[in-house]
Amino acid sequence: MSAGPIDPPARLLMGPGPITVYPRVLQAMSAQLVGQYDPFMTATMTETQALYRDVFRTANDATLLVDGTSRAGIEAALVSLVEPGDRVLVPRFGRFGHLLVEIAERCSAEVHAIDVPWGQVFDPAAIEAAIREVRPKLLAVVHGDTSTTVAQPLDALGAICREHDVLLYCDTTATLGGNEFLTDEWGLDAVTAGLQKCLGGPSGSAPITLSARAVEVIESRKSIEAGIRTEGDPVRSDPIRSNYFDLGQILDYWGPKRLNHHTEATTMLYGARECARILLEEGVDASVARHRLHGDAMLAGVRGLGLAVFGDVAHRMTNVVGVEIPEGVVGDAVRAELLTDYGIEIGTSFGPLHGRVWRIGTMGYNARRDAVLVTLAALEAVLRRHGVGVPTGGGTEAALDAYRAAA
């Protein structure tokens, strides 16, 4: 097998993620390793925890990284919080709601889902009604589901969950850093994310934060692994069903005990740290405003091309817009042409929306004016070749108008 040095083609990634990584993040990831318990390493871990507290807007001590993709973070949260037979309620409004159901089921939870049509969000009162009926231990909800491009309002859910003594877990992979997200103010008990959306990094590290309530549940299930166990350490006959995702052990690894668990993925740690640094240098509020600005410009541009927007626009995520594929147009052919001729990637959709909706992202490094305008110009050109009667310059002019109006 002979393979040359890695040499990816130039791409402008304007899909729902992963997106083009901030060059600074890639630079940080080329830093050399230090040992697993080097004072520099443990200091870097501690520093990264502090950075992510600011990113998550939380004072939670238990804030750290899970070594895996955003899906690993979800599974770590659920398998650590949910015991077999526990009731879990999932308000499902897109593909990633299905994923929460799937993962909770694999934890042998008794899972109850409630649904709204894709493109809509839940009235908190409907969620509360379901809580009254199901009486779950945990409410698990996605913040922004890229599959439908809408974000579930969360601000009322924390109080509802506390009133009914329910733990509240949220997957904020697709929204964190580009949409307002207030872990403590909203009363969230467990939140997980990934780097590959608004944080502008590569997939492979999952930031997570846990409230004191969540840590208490996890600690009550703790079992120290044989091989590093010492006398008096807790051993349970029904431990958390995963070693890799056992947040009790991972907390001991990140905490003052520094108890050996996995070998930290140091390069991903460096990347996650730089993502947080970039976000906090800009300021979380400024980053959210930037995502809104460029997301609004993309929305205006898409409409300026005469295209219809999918989903409940009042609840749309700032960082991705769903676009109805015009009648008679083969969505994947347009996407292939954009990629091959212009080096621009936009997204397809899952399940019921596949072939019906494109998803165009403006997030992280690519929440930029030039990225928006280039994408709209290229989309116009490709649509015209596919026989769509697009207004000449309709996309770019509408986006420029949106920028002017916001200035």
Add this chain to the structure above:
Amino acid sequence: MSAGPIDPPARLLMGPGPITVYPRVLQAMSAQLVGQYDPFMTATMTETQALYRDVFRTANDATLLVDGTSRAGIEAALVSLVEPGDRVLVPRFGRFGHLLVEIAERCSAEVHAIDVPWGQVFDPAAIEAAIREVRPKLLAVVHGDTSTTVAQPLDALGAICREHDVLLYCDTTATLGGNEFLTDEWGLDAVTAGLQKCLGGPSGSAPITLSARAVEVIESRKSIEAGIRTEGDPVRSDPIRSNYFDLGQILDYWGPKRLNHHTEATTMLYGARECARILLEEGVDASVARHRLHGDAMLAGVRGLGLAVFGDVAHRMTNVVGVEIPEGVVGDAVRAELLTDYGIEIGTSFGPLHGRVWRIGTMGYNARRDAVLVTLAALEAVLRRHGVGVPTGGGTEAALDAYRAAA
């Protein structure tokens, strides 16, 4: 929270891993992303599978990366192969044998372990006797256990396992690329690794290979997740207990179906690919010979300093040597001084060996003559300051003699 750009101190990592990463790997990891289904991405995944077939010395089609550390690979193999109640036999000769027991127990397997004192390996006949008694579905064994620095001979186990219709899983994290390892010739059904030892990369990606027998077991347990399920797809009431580690789904993601699962950790993929490229350019046999050469030189050097070597030297791993800490010397104080004054890291040990044994690695990028000699010179200087009567130049001279003898 203000934190500066990442700027690690210069370190020569001569512990049991992670070790200093090949600069070429870090360069590869700074390549920009492409989209998850970009033709370049899928081609790179396919190419990386082919590279790892050569690394593992296998023709297994099912050869791919799990997105997590080496421990993630272990858990993926075990949770995918083992159903609750299945009997698993673990020959345990160090800390990572305990880890296999721990992970298999969390899969609700009925786990049986057999033991030898740390520092020794098993006679295959003893393993066969245990197989006859336990009649396990799976034999799970570590190849080289860095905690004791010895490697279990595996060449006889495949035939034994076939005869008794037992699946054979092996964790080769600590040995692959630096010690002979022949997946197909030895008849292994599932093998997992990590990048952070002889492969010279950072932790965070776990190469894995599965025989047709193993794939058959996994396929029989397959359940396609809701949200991407289509009519006729298999759904099981007792699916693999993890979504993230469900190798059936991960195989569909890496295979021709390209069925969406996690978002591939592209930067880690680039790194894993480059690790394999470096190894295969050198040649696996040449790399093993290099590890043996520098490991032997380190062994000679340590003895030249008058230090005793821990464990069964006849079965020692090429890439790490266990060193008995001299009477009256505080092992961690020596390590701290080596790190602080010389920028060199050597390892401590776990459990019963902590405070008794240091572990010095010569692997991947650091299986080099200069790394060996510098480490021995520094160790001599530090030991002398700690009152140990080391022969002047004893370590470096013995190592140089070993190099001359091998030339």
